[in-house]
Amino acid sequence: MFPIRRNRRLRTNEAIRSLVRETVITPNDFLVPLFVVEGKGIKDEIPSMPNYFRYSLDLLENEVKELWSLGLKSVLLFVKVPDNLKDNKGTEALNPNGLMQRAVKTVKKACPDMLVMTDVALDPYSAYGHDGIIKNGQIINDDTIEVLAEMSVSHAQAGANFVAPSDMMDGRILTIREALEDENFINTGIMSYSAKYASAFYGPFRDALDSAPVDIQDIPKDKKTYQMDYSNRFEAIKETEMDIDEGADIVMIKPGISYLDILREIKNEVDVPVAVYQVSGEYAMIKAAAEKGWLDHDQIMLETTTAFKRAGADIIASYFAKDIVKLIS
Ligand SMILES: NCC(=O)CCC(=O)O
Ligand SMILES: [Mg+2]
Numbered sequence: 001m002f003p004i005r006r007n008r009r010l011r012t013n014e015a016i017r018s019l020v021r022e023t024v025i026t027p028n029d030f031l032v033p034l035f036v037v038e039g040k041g042i043k044d045e046i047p048s049m050p051n052y053f054r055y056s057l058d059l060l061e062n063e064v065k066e067l068w069s070l071g072l073k074s075v076l077l078f079v080k081v082p083d084n085l086k087d088n089k090g091t092e093a094l095n096p097n098g099l100m101q102r103a104v105k106t107v108k109k110a111c112p113d114m115l116v117m118t119d120v121a122l123d124p125y126s127a128y129g130h131d132g133i134i135k136n137g138q139i140i141n142d143d144t145i146e147v148l149a150e151m152s153v154s155h156a157q158a159g160a161n162f163v164a165p166s167d168m169m170d171g172r173i174l175t176i177r178e179a180l181e182d183e184n185f186i187n188t189g190i191m192s193y194s195a196k197y198a199s200a201f202y203g204p205f206r207d208a209l210d211s212a213p214v215d216i217q218d219i220p221k222d223k224k225t226y227q228m229d230y231s232n233r234f235e236a237i238k239e240t241e242m243d244i245d246e247g248a249d250i251v252m253i254k255p256g257i258s259y260l261d262i263l264r265e266i267k268n269e270v271d272v273p274v275a276v277y278q279v280s281g282e283y284a285m286i287k288a289a290a291e292k293g294w295l296d297h298d299q300i301m302l303e304t305t306t307a308f309k310r311a312g313a314d315i316i317a318s319y320f321a322k323d324i325v326k327l328i329s
Contacts, residue, residue: 027071048204149179177247198227201281267312275315
């Protein structure tokens with residue numbers, strides 16, 4: 001075929017490259033994770049996540065208004081729960097006036113059209129830093145999902161548009177869906193973390209929320225009995241298909257950059273939107289290398305997030321969302 005077909009013709013200059021570009025990221029692709037704390041006037045930088053902050057509710061208001069003005073229309077809320085409110089049953093998670101419930105209302109008041117998703121899992125509320133109730137050193141699946149269902153209803157009552165169960169207990173999507181239907185929250189969606197791997201990339205996040213598993217005898221030191229083994233691929237498809245059958249509206253793969261194969265495979269298999277989470281460790285890695293001057297921060301940010309979309313992500317949860325949108329618009 002050469003020289004009739006010279007592939008480099010389509011790369012000659014930026015005009016032709018942009019004309020034939022297959023994947024373009026836009027503000028519509030992003031879901032912005034936000035960390036919320038008690039208090040007033042708090043904008044607290046997370047040490048292992050440079051330029052990412054925990055906000056008290058008063059400052060959360062300004063932050064979501066800014067996101068909205070940048071064209072970012074969806075947020076995913078996480079709360080840092082004071083230690084004295086943590087126990088083994090997620091009691092505080094069900095408090096109608098809890099931090100999450102107030103955070104949802106705060107966002108909705110500041111930006112009524114902002115799509116609000118809430119993290120549903122016990123770890124921020126757990127005295128042991130686990131996503132489930134513990135008995136005799138075991139994470140008890142079926143008791144845990146009952147609490148997750150009540151928590152989901154509580155978030156829906158506060159005004160959440162979507163609940164996002166991130167725990168990886170079996171059967172929680174069906175239990176949550178049924179609870180929402182019973183309470184007539186028929187339009188409250190579920191974004192399921194359907195293929196969430198037991199990953200070392202979550203380290204900085206656990207600093208942000210102080211939610212790492214505690215080091216106490218008889219308490220599991222890691223989350224490997226519920227989050228997935230990173231060696232597995234077929235299991236991710238099984239988990240995701242089951243969550244869709246149970247009622248998930250959106251499915252999620254997590255982490256992102258080390259799991260692009262899983263993302264593409266799931267995108268090819270399923271007929272619901274697929275999200276990916278570029279997690280805290282991915283963010284921290286890029287920030288650290290950029291601080292040292294070893295990587296170009298903005299270029300890496302664009303390359304990684306474009307890779308997620310190219311691999312099949314319809315939605316990208318990323319701590320870079322605001323920076324990217326500023327860069328591309
Ligand atoms: N449910 C959220 C996480 O487990 C961690 C996210 C992150 O590391 O950014
Ligand atoms: Mg599952």
